[in-house]
Each structure stands twice: as structure tokens, then as C-alpha cells.
Amino acid sequence: MLSWRLFLLFPLLSLSFSEETPASHVLPRPLIIEYPASAKELDGEQVRLQCDSWRFAVEANNVNPWKTIPQECADYVRAYLTGKAYGFDLDKVSNEAGIYAGSVELSGDGKDAWIFDIDETLLSNLPYYAEHGFGLEVFDPVEFDKWVDKAEAPVIQPSLKLYEQVLGLGFKVFLLTGRSEKQRSVTVENLIDAGFQNWDKLILRATDDHAKRAVVYKSERRDEMVREGYRILGNSGDQWSDLLGSSMSIRSFKLPNPMYYIP
Amino acid sequence: MLSWRLFLLFPLLSLSFSEETPASHVLPRPLIIEYPASAKELDGEQVRLQCDSWRFAVEANNVNPWKTIPQECADYVRAYLTGKAYGFDLDKVSNEAGIYAGSVELSGDGKDAWIFDIDETLLSNLPYYAEHGFGLEVFDPVEFDKWVDKAEAPVIQPSLKLYEQVLGLGFKVFLLTGRSEKQRSVTVENLIDAGFQNWDKLILRATDDHAKRAVVYKSERRDEMVREGYRILGNSGDQWSDLLGSSMSIRSFKLPNPMYYIP
Structure with missing residues (x-):
């Protein structure tokens, strides 16, 4: 005992x-x-x-809504993100998703879909968050938009690997982001510079979506995909609000993000 | 940069x-x-x-179905479970669930429900797994059933705390377990010895359910609760198959379990 x-x-x-x-x-x-x-x-x-x-x-999505990381975890979160551990975690989720993607029987009718979120999923905002305490500061949408407008967010390499893999397998790729429609051109520029191409659709928040919680907005967009006959077989995102809600994917892959929480 | x-x-x-x-x-x-x-x-x-x-x-539910822990993680998993870290994690999830439970507006019509899984959620099988490599050995249902029949599984204290808290708040408590109907009496005996009481319903696998994946069996039982008019506001389990599927709870709480995976 x-x-x-x-x-x-x-x-x-x-x-x-x-x-x-x-x-x-x-x-x-x-x-x-x-x-x-x-x-x-x-x-x-x-x-x-x-x-x-x-x-x-x-x-694991157990924490109630939070606005900043715990003060006492500031050093811990910095060490996690700037050391090797974050990279290991990104690599692990990419590998597991790749194994799953390769194991799925595709219909071949062009309706097999994989959804990717963008921020902290395909593109990394670590350079921005490094200047803002890695989540210790309350999110500042004005400052963050300035960073987004630079279109300099680096690629998350293991996600690019997965992205190319699912494209190669014949999935349709949808990018579903909380970014605003106004940021379409900088987002496209940043994605292409980072190595992403051949997505089927890039979905950004329209004016009507801005008041919605991410989980509602993203569910609505997935509902539309399903109505259009797509089978959502995979979904990669760093927030549970990317993955939960209606028209959920058959399998979801949660990328690590200890810096911020989007409801 | x-x-x-x-x-x-x-x-x-x-x-x-x-x-x-x-x-x-x-x-x-x-x-x-x-x-x-x-x-x-x-x-x-x-x-x-x-x-x-x-x-x-x-x-985070990213790993594809697995039968044993990775060989190279044997010492790591043992250290996690027998050291302080597992206890910290159990305490954290219990506290977050308690905060959420306390924040929910109950209808007061007796239809607000909280679901608990049993193994590795309310009761701990660590004494059994300590004898079987903490997940390094392939699951042996015959041996495990012998352990269950002893009715000696210790309480998971932070879960008992949450259990009493949600009862006190006025939730109906449902216990939904993958254990077989044949194990009802030993399960009741073990639960009561461990300090649990006043649950509304204890649901075990009927003969028809044995061939079903856990995620299907548990979804069907939740569907029934919803048909009976219950609002599932909280669900605590150590497996994602306790939490995902149809009639999902408003909030789910994933208890740690690095020892085994149930699809």
C-alpha cells in the first residue's frame, strides 16, 4: 500500500x-x-x-478564465518558452497529428478538411510576448495589432511540417483565425513569408464577429463548413476555444500555450 | 528578436x-x-x-491510442506518481472545478447534474499499478478485476473535497464508470469506505455495453440524462473518453493520468 x-x-x-x-x-x-x-x-x-x-x-483546459499568468510563474513560463521544452512540445503535437493524418482514410472527393488556427499555431508571436513578460502583462490589443501589422511573426516549424504533410495527403486546408478581416493582407504576407501556401480558405473575423467569443465564432464557421459538405477530420489550435463547441473535428490537436487564454 | x-x-x-x-x-x-x-x-x-x-x-489528448507508457519514461512516470507532482495536479483540478461549481447559477429544480468517473477520479488504483510498473505492463483485465473485487482502492482526497462541495451546492451527482454491473456491490462498498455518499445514480456497464468503446457508452448514458431533463454542468474524469462525445458537459475537468489510455 x-x-x-x-x-x-x-x-x-x-x-x-x-x-x-x-x-x-x-x-x-x-x-x-x-x-x-x-x-x-x-x-x-x-x-x-x-x-x-x-x-x-x-x-488540459481545467483552469477557469484567466487574464495573466500567475506572478510566481513568470520565470517558469519564460524558461519554458525560451528553453527546449516548448520546442519539444510543439514537435510532439506535430508528430502525433501527422501520424493520425496519415492513418485516416480520405474519401478523395475533395471534402476532407483540416483546420489550422494561426497565432501560436502556424505563426509564433513569441517576439512580441518576449517584450511583454510572456503573458505577465494584461493583453493590449492596440499594441498587439501593431505587431501583427509588421507581418514578422516567425514560422512554427513543426506546424509547417504538419501543414505540408496534410496538404500532401490530399486534405483541404482551412485557416480559421481570430484576427480581423482588416488584417487579411498582412496575414497573407506573413503566412507566405513563413512558408505557408495552397490553403483553401483563410477565414478572418468579419465586423459582425467581433463581439462574439472565439468559441462561438469558430463554431459558426465550422458549422458552415459542415453545411458545405466538408468532413472536418483534423483541427490544430493552441486554444481550447479553437477546438471545442459545435461541429467539432474528429480529432483535435492542442498546441501548447501557457501565455494567454482566449474564451 | x-x-x-x-x-x-x-x-x-x-x-x-x-x-x-x-x-x-x-x-x-x-x-x-x-x-x-x-x-x-x-x-x-x-x-x-x-x-x-x-x-x-x-x-491534452494529443497522443494517438497507446497501450503502455513509453519504456524510457518508466522512471519518470513512477517519480511523478509517487512524488509530490501528482498530488499537486489533483489538488489543482479539484480547486478549479470547485471555483467553477461555486460560480454556476443552479436552477434549483433538482436537474443540475455533475458527473464523476470512478477509477483514477474518485478512487485511486495506484496500489495496483505500483505492482504493475505504473503503466509499463499491458493492461491485464483479469488481474485488475481481482484488485477491484478487494474494494480497497483508496480515496483521491481532492476529489472527495470537490464531491462534497458540489453536493453541498445542490448538484445531483451521477457516477458513470466503465466498471461492469457485476462489480456494483464491491464498488459501492469501496466508495462508501472511501467516504463517498449521497450520489443520485451509480451507472455501470451493462452486458450490452461491454463491446462499446468507453466514449460511446458514456455518451449514450449522458444522452439519457439529457433526455430526462438534466443539465450536465460539470464532468470530472481522468480519460478524455469520459469527457468527449455527445451531450458533453458545459465544463469538463480532466484529472491527470499518465498510466493508461481508454479509447
């Missing part, structure tokens, strides 16, 4: 206070807390465990 | 070969590969990164 100590979470840290000076009884002094070395390490481990849990919960 | 080295994945290890002996040009010899110390560390880090990626891909 295993011991169930694992459910005794967040043990209280024992704090040791600095030794009192003779004057300490007389003069007011700031409260100085000194952690013993082992408690410091425990604290570091605690933060890592908490941030790991938070990231897992984000990726 | 960030460097995009993060997309250069799985760098090839530089291998150093043992110095050749004078006889090496003459006799065939086994190829001996010696990693320099730094490469050994790199290898360890590589495995950790790969297993981290694998685990996140499992939890």
Missing part, C-alpha cells in the same frame, strides 16, 4: 527569525524573515511544482 | 568512439559507443524533456 502523503499538499514552511539584537526590545524594527537553506530549496521546488501544475491544468 | 534555436529539436548527440586497438583493423569487433559525461547528462535531460512532452501531450 502506498503512503498517501502525496495528498498532504502545500506544507507550511517553518520560518526562522533573525536573532534579536539587544536594541530589538526598544526600537521598532522591520520583521526580517530568514528561511533556512532547506526551506529556500523547498520554496523553489514548491513554485516549480505549482507552475508545472498550473501549466498542465491550462493545457 | 528571439533566436529560433528552440525549433531545432532533438539535436544529434555527438558520439565518441573508443580508441581503436591495433587489432581493430583485422578483427570484427562490437561497436562500442562511449558518451562523454556531458552527453550523458544531455541524455538524461533529453529523456526528461521527452517524457514531460509525452505527459503533456497525453493530458
Whole structure:
């Protein structure tokens, strides 16, 4: 039988206070807390465990709507995104999606579809988010639009690999993005510079869509595809609002994104 | 601009070969590969990164159907489950679900429902899996049923907390499990011993359901609840087949489980 100590979470840290000076009884002094070395390490481990849990919960869609990453996870999220781990995760999801895509029997009538989201799915906004605390700052749509207008978002290489693979297999590719119709030309320019081509349709938010939650807007567009006779066999996105709702894909692939949440 | 080295994945290890002996040009010899110390560390880090990626891909439902955990992740999965991380993850999902449950406006007509899966959701089979490599062995239904019949599966404490919370808020609680109808009495005994009570209905697999995939069986049971007028507001399960399909819950909560996959 295993011991169930694992459910005794967040043990209280024992704090040791600095030794009192003779004057300490007389003069007011700031409260100085000194952690013993082992408690410091425990604290570091605690933060890592908490941030790991938070990231897992984000990726599994367990976290309630959030506006910024937890303050204490700022270093953790930066390290994840600028180190190797994010790349490993992107590669893994691309590979699994590719295996699935290759295993699907296509009808050959041109109605087999794969949907890709754009931001943090095909194109990376890391250069922008690196300047804005990797999700620590509240999203600023004006600043972000300036970045989008530069059309400089780099390719997410494992997604380009998958993109070319599904095209090669004979899927119709739909790009379904939360970007505005006004950003069509910069988006096309950025996509082409990044190596993407031959998509069937690029769907952006029309004026009527701006007030809608992403999950509603994207569901409506998928509903249309289904009405037009398409079979949505695959869907790749970094937000659960890309993947859930109506006319869901047979299989969905969730790309990692610990920086922001779109409802 | 960030460097995009993060997309250069799985760098090839530089291998150093043992110095050749004078006889090496003459006799065939086994190829001996010696990693320099730094490469050994790199290898360890590589495995950790790969297993981290694998685990996140499992939890986000990106991995194609699998029968056992990857061989190279055996130590990683054991450490995750027997250390603190699994407990942190269970606690996180319970807390987020509790916040959501508390925020929902209930109708008060007794038709607001929350569904819980049982294995690895309310009850833990870790004592069984600890004896079977934590997912490294192919699932053995005969052996597993013997374990279930003991009715000794320990409570998952953070789930009991959530369970009592949603009951207290006025939800009807349905338990929807892949266990067989034949295991009803041991299941009830185990649940009660573990502290669960006052569920509205315990739904187990009838004879007709045994050939069905879990996702189909569970969808059919949810369809019935909806036909009976229930609003499924929350659903907690450790498998995506508990959560996806038809009559999906308004919000789903995915508990961690890196040990096995049920389609």
C-alpha cells in the first residue's frame, strides 16, 4: 500500500527569525524573515511544482478564465518558452497529428478538411510576448495589432511540417483565425513569408464577429463548413476555444500555450 | 528578436568512439559507443524533456491510442506518481472545478447534474499499478478485476473535497464508470469506505455495453440524462473518453493520468 502523503499538499514552511539584537526590545524594527537553506530549496521546488501544475491544468483546459499568468510563474513560463521544452512540445503535437493524418482514410472527393488556427499555431508571436513578460502583462490589443501589422511573426516549424504533410495527403486546408478581416493582407504576407501556401480558405473575423467569443465564432464557421459538405477530420489550435463547441473535428490537436487564454 | 534555436529539436548527440586497438583493423569487433559525461547528462535531460512532452501531450489528448507508457519514461512516470507532482495536479483540478461549481447559477429544480468517473477520479488504483510498473505492463483485465473485487482502492482526497462541495451546492451527482454491473456491490462498498455518499445514480456497464468503446457508452448514458431533463454542468474524469462525445458537459475537468489510455 502506498503512503498517501502525496495528498498532504502545500506544507507550511517553518520560518526562522533573525536573532534579536539587544536594541530589538526598544526600537521598532522591520520583521526580517530568514528561511533556512532547506526551506529556500523547498520554496523553489514548491513554485516549480505549482507552475508545472498550473501549466498542465491550462493545457488540459481545467483552469477557469484567466487574464495573466500567475506572478510566481513568470520565470517558469519564460524558461519554458525560451528553453527546449516548448520546442519539444510543439514537435510532439506535430508528430502525433501527422501520424493520425496519415492513418485516416480520405474519401478523395475533395471534402476532407483540416483546420489550422494561426497565432501560436502556424505563426509564433513569441517576439512580441518576449517584450511583454510572456503573458505577465494584461493583453493590449492596440499594441498587439501593431505587431501583427509588421507581418514578422516567425514560422512554427513543426506546424509547417504538419501543414505540408496534410496538404500532401490530399486534405483541404482551412485557416480559421481570430484576427480581423482588416488584417487579411498582412496575414497573407506573413503566412507566405513563413512558408505557408495552397490553403483553401483563410477565414478572418468579419465586423459582425467581433463581439462574439472565439468559441462561438469558430463554431459558426465550422458549422458552415459542415453545411458545405466538408468532413472536418483534423483541427490544430493552441486554444481550447479553437477546438471545442459545435461541429467539432474528429480529432483535435492542442498546441501548447501557457501565455494567454482566449474564451 | 528571439533566436529560433528552440525549433531545432532533438539535436544529434555527438558520439565518441573508443580508441581503436591495433587489432581493430583485422578483427570484427562490437561497436562500442562511449558518451562523454556531458552527453550523458544531455541524455538524461533529453529523456526528461521527452517524457514531460509525452505527459503533456497525453493530458491534452494529443497522443494517438497507446497501450503502455513509453519504456524510457518508466522512471519518470513512477517519480511523478509517487512524488509530490501528482498530488499537486489533483489538488489543482479539484480547486478549479470547485471555483467553477461555486460560480454556476443552479436552477434549483433538482436537474443540475455533475458527473464523476470512478477509477483514477474518485478512487485511486495506484496500489495496483505500483505492482504493475505504473503503466509499463499491458493492461491485464483479469488481474485488475481481482484488485477491484478487494474494494480497497483508496480515496483521491481532492476529489472527495470537490464531491462534497458540489453536493453541498445542490448538484445531483451521477457516477458513470466503465466498471461492469457485476462489480456494483464491491464498488459501492469501496466508495462508501472511501467516504463517498449521497450520489443520485451509480451507472455501470451493462452486458450490452461491454463491446462499446468507453466514449460511446458514456455518451449514450449522458444522452439519457439529457433526455430526462438534466443539465450536465460539470464532468470530472481522468480519460478524455469520459469527457468527449455527445451531450458533453458545459465544463469538463480532466484529472491527470499518465498510466493508461481508454479509447
